[in-house]
Amino acid sequence: MVRSYTTEPVDPAVLDRVLTNATRAPSAGFSQGWGFLVLDTPADVRRYWTATADAIDEPDQWLRGMMRAPVVVVPCSSKAAYLRRYAEPDKGWTDMDEARWPVPFWHMDAAMASLLILQTAVDAGLGACFFGIPPKRVWPLREEFAIPDAFDPVGAITVGHPAAERGAVGSPSRRSRKEVTEVVHRGNWGVDGRDPG
Ligand SMILES: Cc1cc2nc3c(=O)[nH]c(=O)nc-3n(C[C@H](O)[C@H](O)[C@H](O)COP(=O)(O)O)c2cc1C
Numbered sequence: 001m002v003r004s005y006t007t008e009p010v011d012p013a014v015l016d017r018v019l020t021n022a023t024r025a026p027s028a029g030f031s032q033g034w035g036f037l038v039l040d041t042p043a044d045v046r047r048y049w050t051a052t053a054d055a056i057d058e059p060d061q062w063l064r065g066m067m068r069a070p071v072v073v074v075p076c077s078s079k080a081a082y083l084r085r086y087a088e089p090d091k092g093w094t095d096m097d098e099a100r101w102p103v104p105f106w107h108m109d110a111a112m113a114s115l116l117i118l119q120t121a122v123d124a125g126l127g128a129c130f131f132g133i134p135p136k137r138v139w140p141l142r143e144e145f146a147i148p149d150a151f152d153p154v155g156a157i158t159v160g161h162p163a164a165e166r167g168a169v170g171s172p173s174r175r176s177r178k179e180v181t182e183v184v185h186r187g188n189w190g191v192d193g194r195d196p197g
Pocket of ligand 1: 003
């Protein structure tokens with residue numbers, strides 16, 4: 001994740017590829033219940049930060065680096081689209097019972113599309129960062145950009161050219177990557193009798 005950018009614009013053709021690839025993400029039942037609010041002008045990006053951040057006139061290091069990104073994408077997911085899709089004859093869940101969904105696939109699919117946005121940006125030599133929207137800022141964001149009730153923002157993604165200085169560093173500077181052997185459980189999870197944690 002890149003949290004500090006130059007102000008150099010993103011080539012519109014590259015942004016188109018980023019967004020096209022997002023739509024190639026897998027989705028449960030091919031529901032494609034996602035939507036992407038794309039902000040790619042200085043004025044619109046400014047509206048994003050005004051709606052979602054405190055103290056944009058006195059930004060901390062994180063906000064200073066992130067606010068320079070020329071593109072912000074807000075991936076959204078629609079639970080209703082999945083309930084509707086799975087009520088169709090080939091799925092047959094006509095009761096639209098949410099208990100059928102112990103894992104919210106609508107958010108998962110938006111997350112998969114988000115990863116394709118990140119990866120396409122990196123492939124194009126750009127940087128990107130997925131980050132959360134503060135809960136109390138979701139309504140201001142909805143109102144500012146007329147996001148329909150049926151769609152929930154799952155986060156936001158900055159895209160741009162990475163600055164030479166790294167800016168705010170993330171959690172990997174404070175904690176180490178888990179070893180594959182710590183997280184892979186072959187054949188049985190608690191096979192060695194220890195608390196699997
Ligand atoms: C669901 C999710 C939420 C995240 N939220 C934030 C965030 O709010 N702010 C931020 O700076 N980074 C955020 N990140 C980035 C993570 O901190 C970062 O992916 C992690 O520390 C690993 O670093 P790396 O992606 O650079 O390898 C988020 C990542 C994910 C997947």
